[in-house]
């Protein structure tokens with residue numbers, strides 16, 4: 001096992017494209033860290049630099065306390081599992097699992113013991129004599145994982161290993177991956193663009209955008225205290241509702257609505273334009289909510305009844321801020337649409353019907369506020385922290 005330290009990593013490709021910009025990251029010994037972000041934000045490039053498959057333009061990499069910045073991949077004692085795990089088609093599962101050990105000249109008896117142990121750990125015992133073509137996608141994926149585990153490396157580097165599986169299988173393999181990590185306790189860096197996968201697997205999650213890490217935190221903390229708009233929009237499903245709004249003294253105005261602010265958790269008392277963020281579950285059908293919460297009357301545009309809960313969609317007459325717009329170039333405008341489509345997750349017993357009006361309660365203590373220029377969270381500003389203490 002080993003910890004991983006990246007200091008000031010910069011990667012400029014020969015084309016001149018700067019894929020990673022002065023990035024620092026520490027992964028603790030035995031930790032499961034997920035790198036998540038939209039397509040093209042350099043997750044794979046970062047993983048490949050840790051593996052030694054890309055050389056660095058600047059910076060330093062340590063694995064297990066040793067400087068491996070210039071070490072070739074085989075000296076780093078890490079095992080990679082790729083999205084397109086190429087199993088050897090002419091070899092059976094046993095040989096596929098043992099091949100890496102043979103190449104490393106591990107004694108035959110020892111190799112056999114490790115292959116059998118890993119096969120039993122992954123439920124592959126019955127499949128050892130089959131070839132890859134005779135396996136299902138999920139089984140092939142487990143063999144690919146087994147090939148990495150059998151090497152007993154000090155760290156695993158995984159690049160979207162579940163993305164070729166269908167949705168149902170992915171949930172199952174995801175759970176066994178988490179269980180496997182608990183049992184083996186090997187340091188793991190795992191790349192995905194799927195925020196649900198990131199939240200369920202990661203002990204900590206690093207959110208990347210355009211070659212930088214914006215925030216690294218425990219999943220729940222990322223969800224509750226996103227440092228900026230991009231993290232707020234990226235983490236959570238359905239996504240946080242984001243809209244242009246105005247703080248007017250102790251009240252908040254967004255579109256046709258005006259709601260009293262929570263003095264303890266808002267930049268109240270000032271007058272300024274902000275981006276307001278409200279997670280869908282911060283709303284409730286007023287018939288099922290505590291009486292003291294403020295309410296807004298909305299017209300139901302779409303109703304999705306999902307059994308355990310219901311989603312009510314409604315229009316707010318103010319410009320929407322979307323994750324898609326945020327994913328664009330840095331100089332792109334954050335504003336995507338002139339009216340915002342909000343979603344509220346409410347009790348399934350709701351009597352809301354499409355085209356009718358319904359009263360929704362909303363909890364101002366769960367609002368998020370972001371600077372409309374920089375996108376930074378206003379709840380984490382030192383000045384606001386002082387307001388929060390004074391209000392407590």
Ligand code: ATP
Nearest residue numbers: 013015017019038039040041042043044045046193
């Ligand atoms: P995805 O989720 O789509 O796999 P990613 O976040 O893993 O994306 P990378 O594959 O790391 O992104 O690519 C990051 C950026 O670097 C992209 O803009 C890509 O076009 C660019 N890139 C990757 N390899 C090279 C290369 N060899 N030369 C120049 N640019 C490259």
